[in-house]
Amino acid sequence: MTKLTIIVAATLNNGIGQHGHLPWRLSKEMQYFARVTSNAPEGSVNAVLMGRNTWESIPKKFRPLPKRVNVVISSNKQYELMPANATTPAAPVFLHSNLDSALDRLSHSERLETPIHRAFVIGGASLYRETLTLSPSSGSSVDRVLLTRILAPAFEQCDVHMPNFLDSKLVGGERVAWRRTSHAELQDWAGFEVPEGVQEENGVQYEFQMWIR
Template sequence: MSHLTIIVAATKANGIGQNSRLPWRLTREMKYFAKVTSTAPEGQSNAVIMGRNTWESIPQKYRPLPNRINIVTSRNTNYRVQPSSESNVYLHHDFASAIGRLTGMSSEGKPIHRTFVIGGQSLYTESLALSATSSLAFVDRILLTRIISPSFEECDVFMPDFLGIEGGADGKGEGKWGRASHNDLETWLGFEVPEGEQEEGGIKYEYQMWIWKP
């Protein structure tokens, strides 16, 4: 079974987007995302799984995301991501086959270190619904950048309320989500992360890590 990590920036109401884009521009937070998802031990590589809308929200000059295996999912069988000559981007028409590709997969001979689900709403929902006893995959960690203020009430896309998944609800298995300490976050990532409330362009946010505890 593969362990999956969700990485997301969300408001207190779990808003993650507006009109198919991020409602905020946080340069330091984006650098954090890039470092988290691309940092791997020498000789290994990370993978990022995303839906079509998330893929298309990335400026074309930045995709596929470098130094990571890019897995794009779309139910549209006519959809294409880019020329097939690219070796680090793959298209799948369902989440299960995307996860299946990563089993034993390597990038340029490099084994997979970590797999991150990076959006959007439907993929977060589908991945969080996976049971802890699933032979396919299981989300056991959420790296959440909590947007504290403003509230960004104009958000029209939301991630699931993962804290509402507890004690066997949604088929996830007995357990609940618990917030890890900042030290645990840094230990798991392998590098220092600013602690406490951050502010950038008038927007306040905090780096958090949540772990599923059976």
């Protein structure tokens, strides 16, 4: 069984991207992303699960994301994650042709050198949609969303949106109730101090939130 945590920065209208890139530049928010997805007890490691477009949106010098197991999903089984002449990557990286096989790998720690502590879904929109529709009664499902809510400006030019996970109709016949946690719960779960309340960076206002079900 693999419990998944979605981590995403989204506008009030659930916009998450524009022309294949983030429409905002928030270094402190990116530092939060890096820390929360990397923070694991000694002897274990976190996994980051992503689609091919998300993988390609990461600058080459930063991929695979260090200190995390990188799992990339692409329907192209011959997709080349790393150039043939690339040196040994600084972090484990695996290619899977579908979500089921990726989750199967994560649920069997014996297939990995280090046990998985937490598994994060980091994008893009289609993978968010697919994982959100996994039934909570199934072997693997999303039970937590780390949401950086972009409050202002509206970024109406976003051309990629994630599903509204608060819509209980997302998961077939099963009614799903999401609850926003307190900031203290977020901080306890993250394991480090997280800035509270509305943050402002480069003229963008945002807030760190955690939702669970």
